[in-house]
Amino acid sequence: MNSEALVFEANRRFYDALSHLDLEAMDEIWLHEAWVVCVHPGWQMLRGWEDVGESWRRIFSGDIGYQIELDQISVHVHGETAVVTCVERIAVVSEEGGDVSLATSTNLFVDTPSGWKIALHHGSPLPGDIQAPPPPIVH
Amino acid sequence: MNSEALVFEANRRFYDALSHLDLEAMDEIWLHEAWVVCVHPGWQMLRGWEDVGESWRRIFSGDIGYQIELDQISVHVHGETAVVTCVERIAVVSEEGGDVSLATSTNLFVDTPSGWKIALHHGSPLPGDIQAPPPPIVH
Numbered sequence: 001m002n003s004e005a006l007v008f009e010a011n012r013r014f015y016d017a018l019s020h021l022d023l024e025a026m027d028e029i030w031l032h033e034a035w036v037v038c039v040h041p042g043w044q045m046l047r048g049w050e051d052v053g054e055s056w057r058r059i060f061s062g063d064i065g066y067q068i069e070l071d072q073i074s075v076h077v078h079g080e081t082a083v084v085t086c087v088e089r090i091a092v093v094s095e096e097g098g099d100v101s102l103a104t105s106t107n108l109f110v111d112t113p114s115g116w117k118i119a120l121h122h123g124s125p126l127p128g129d130i131q132a133p134p135p136p137i138v139h
Numbered sequence: 140m141n142s143e144a145l146v147f148e149a150n151r152r153f154y155d156a157l158s159h160l161d162l163e164a165m166d167e168i169w170l171h172e173a174w175v176v177c178v179h180p181g182w183q184m185l186r187g188w189e190d191v192g193e194s195w196r197r198i199f200s201g202d203i204g205y206q207i208e209l210d211q212i213s214v215h216v217h218g219e220t221a222v223v224t225c226v227e228r229i230a231v232v233s234e235e236g237g238d239v240s241l242a243t244s245t246n247l248f249v250d251t252p253s254g255w256k257i258a259l260h261h262g263s264p265l266p267g268d269i270q271a272p273p274p275p276i277v278h
Contacts, residue, residue, distance in 0.1 A: 035215035037224050037245060039263065045224060045243045047213065074186065076174035078249060081220045083259060085176050085184060104184045106176060106261045108247065110217060120222060122245045124178065124263030 004075045007082040007109050010116040011075070014107065015068045015088075021060045027053065031110055031117035039122040041090075041103045067091040080111040081119075088123060102126040143214050146221040146248050149255040150214070153246065154207045154227075160199045166192065170249055170256035178261040180229075180242045206230040219250040220258075227262060241265040 017025035038052040069089040084107040092099045108120035156164035177191040208228040223246040247259035
């Protein structure tokens with residue numbers, strides 16, 4: 001695969017980890033360095049793998065399911081880094097019910113000896129029409 | 140200056156261009172390529188210099204003044220790219236009055252023969268306490 005395809009796959013693994021609440025996969029796809037950055041939609045910025053990893057542990061420990069569909073995915077490789085942009089359609093399901101929202105996301109990946117790793121994720125809420133009800137999520 | 144200092148300066152020039160409504164300076168600090176990305180807080184994502192540059196022209200043609208103060212600035216250089224993260228305190232003044240908001244920003248710079256250029260700006264609204272009233276803006 002060329003670099004663009006490898007980055008596209010790495011980005012897919014990131015969202016699969018989120019959709020499957022798979023902490024091990026999330027741990028695997030992130031760069032474990034002090035400069036990594038994560039902005040969950042509506043959250044304050046988290047810096048450093050320690051805090052970013054902890055945020056995923058907290059998110060995954062809740063009684064909430066996520067189903068993410070991506071739209072408008074764009075990949076650009078620039079040397080040893082790559083930018084992925086996309087629109088996330090996030091279906092959240094908990095005991096209180098379901099909700100669907102859209103987020104604009106910019107993700108930065110870096111090439112490492114063990115593959116492309118995500119070093120920055122910035123998601124922000126996007127106003128927009130939701131065209132369909134949330135799909136059922138089965139755990 | 141080392142790379143970190145050069146990137147810090149490039150980031151400062153980006154925000155100076157915004158504060159001074161200086162379209163020429165904004166044009167100068169951006170990378171003019173099809174893959175550049177800009178997410179103004181609350182806006183949909185813009186891709187490509189053509190649309191990004193046009194957005195700055197629209198923003199600067201309005202009768203609105205901006206004063207930006209940056210907090211929590213962090214610079215990390217990774218090869219020929221660099222990530223700058225910061226919190227923006229944005230004072231907006233128009234004929235209708237003033238408003239102050241906070242935004243979380245992630246900016247990506249790339250090294251070019253003519254210096255570090257911004258290739259990605261993602262700002263998203265940040266809920267938070269505003270500690271002081273907006274400073275006066277004089278044009």
